[in-house]
Amino acid sequence: MSPAAALVLHLEIETPRPLRQAARQVLIKGWCLADDLPAPPPVRMVTPAGILPLTGRLPREDVPKLFPRHSAAAHCGFTLGGHLPPGVHLASFEAQRPDGTWQLFKQLTLAIERAPFVAVLDEPVSQGTLRDRVKVGGWALDVDEPVAELTLHYGHRELACDPGLLRNDVPGQFPDVPHAGRAGFRSQDFLVAGHGPVRVRARLTSGRVAIAATNVVFSVATDENHAADLDLTVPRIGLDEASAARPPIPAAPTRAARPQNVRFIHHGSFAANTALHVAALANELSAAGHTCAVAVPHDPATLAQHDRPAFRGLTFAEAERDEGFADGRGPDVIHAWTTRENVRVLTEKLRLRHRARVLVHLEDNERQLLALTLARDPAELERLGDAELDRLVPPDLSHPHRSRAFLAAADGVTVITERLREFVPAGKPVLTLWPAADARHFYPRPLPEIFRRVLERTPGETVLFYHGNVHAANAAEVRELYTAVVELNRTGQPVTLIRTGLDRGEFPAGLAAAAAPHVLNLGQIPHHRHLPALMALADIFVQPGAPDAFNDYRFPSKLPEFFALGRPVVLPRTNLGTVVRHGTDAYVLDRADAAGIATAVRELRADPALAARLAAGALAFAEKNFCWRRSAEALASFYLAVTPS
């Protein structure tokens, strides 16, 4: 049999491309005519999953203008329709020749979406609001698989239902779905008190979960567990006030003339407080065109706790294996975040391999921190031999001797407070790098008055807020804060302390019991960006502590965040407390111990004008002194200064 002569076709597929269709409503439109044929040829769409036939002819007013002498032009429009399974298919469009054979004229991809899960409540109502305590029913269908479990959700309630019940009306709507006749469901119990639109949630036989909205609202006011005076229809009181004025998004920073590859080596996971500093600097440096990577010793997944990191996170092991950055080069700068042993060991390995400049960041009096952690005297530790210290010093703390050699070999040092310059070898380039607060989230937030009223046990109660873990180095200070809270409540000044973070140490039993009614401990808040909304509940922020060999050298990470929120800040005359002005920028205590904190809180509550002045002063101080962009610009300049051109 000789092959039929090929048609000369003119055509267009007019359904918008790329072709994307719902599984139950595949419909393709177009037009097609052939030279030498007086009528438009039949067309079809062939896919590996099935063939969609011609389902209709459409008149065309535009095609005759293109082919004025063609007799078929005015009625050459077509529709192809039918069902196809979900997935991406290769669709071949074909026209039929007079001898019955088909001629391919176009191929396109066709994406078919999964048919949506459909649910209808129709017993006793199919729309509107149902207020009665009755049993309810309806049908729910996923065309691909039967429902295994089904619950109704409304307001704060979840109501279990029996699925798989007979429905004679559903197969008519879904004739090709074999399980449609068993799409019925009915609640196992009567409605309980709750208010809200009803959603149907189904677990299908494969384990997949499907949810569908209905046209019904349940509004049941009361049941045996809910008194009638508990109004479930009131609007939800939000914590994040809409009136909080989010700052405008700052313009992009100036692009660096000499972009650097910077590898930070941090001593803890991304969940650590100081990882916020590294992340903020790395984000700003990246925005300026540098390429940053941050290596952590463990739990790299904690990077997910950071908001939109603009740097690469990797483990120490990956950093050891890593050959370099995207441009094929190694790091220009390795910024070792502290002299902790785990950081030092990795940095020295990488320094040898990449010949990069090494900077070391100091954020604590490491010797004091080691002594506090080991409960030993710093001078005694200093006298120990290397072998004994190797045995004693854990990887996440600094070796007194090796850290000194590490600093001596560094090309430069960054310090978080001026006092830390005491540990920097003479003649070494050094930059003081103040931390800041993430301006995307930490900005002046008004007190959420309505929520506070719900929260308060006593009108006029004072709320303090303290975020951060309690560990050996700060446990005594937090005990002072707890003691102040107990004392204030005991003397008629109602105070609640809201706390977040983990406790790595026990409070004295008596203090813990006395403080328990006044402390709301929320535990670890996984995402730091959610803290500001909670901090906005506070009237006053308190940083407990006193000048000593630990505090004098550190810069508590929470202080810039306190100042950025626009509340009075109470802090001791150490580290930042030696810089801010008492009565203008903050309330500075010689010692922020229990007695001092209690005095400050009483005075601030008794003098609203002072509180307002210190709130404004805190903001002004924050705006002038805390800015990650400025810190990052200074850091980038420092990198260039220690990097040969």
Added chain:
Amino acid sequence: MKPDQPDPAEIPQRVRQQLILAQVRIMELEDARDAAAGRLAEIERLLRTAQALADQKLDEAAQTEKVRADLQVQFDHLHQVQTATTAALEAARSQLEETTARAAAQQFRVAELETELRKLKASRSWRWTAWLRALGGNPP
């Protein structure tokens, strides 16, 4: 086993704590919702891009197939021409060979006749009868 019932005096404190934690949960869920919406939009965009790219490749493949088919037709035609040309060439070559052979035979005959003529002219009788041809005005 049921958890221990809290001391009634602790319940308001727990409610306050849970009230705040519920707000935190809401913030987490709002983040998850926003992140999921972003991811969904990105996946939609990727699917559209992938489909558009696939459609472009299908068009290119169809165009390539058309070019291939055209080239095949040209090839077939050229092949036919080549076959005919080869046949004609073969015939011409045979004819040439035949002609060459015939010419060679004739050349051979000419050579034979020339040899015979030379022998004839060298013979004694031809020489002795030269005077007789001279009387007749013929060449010697």
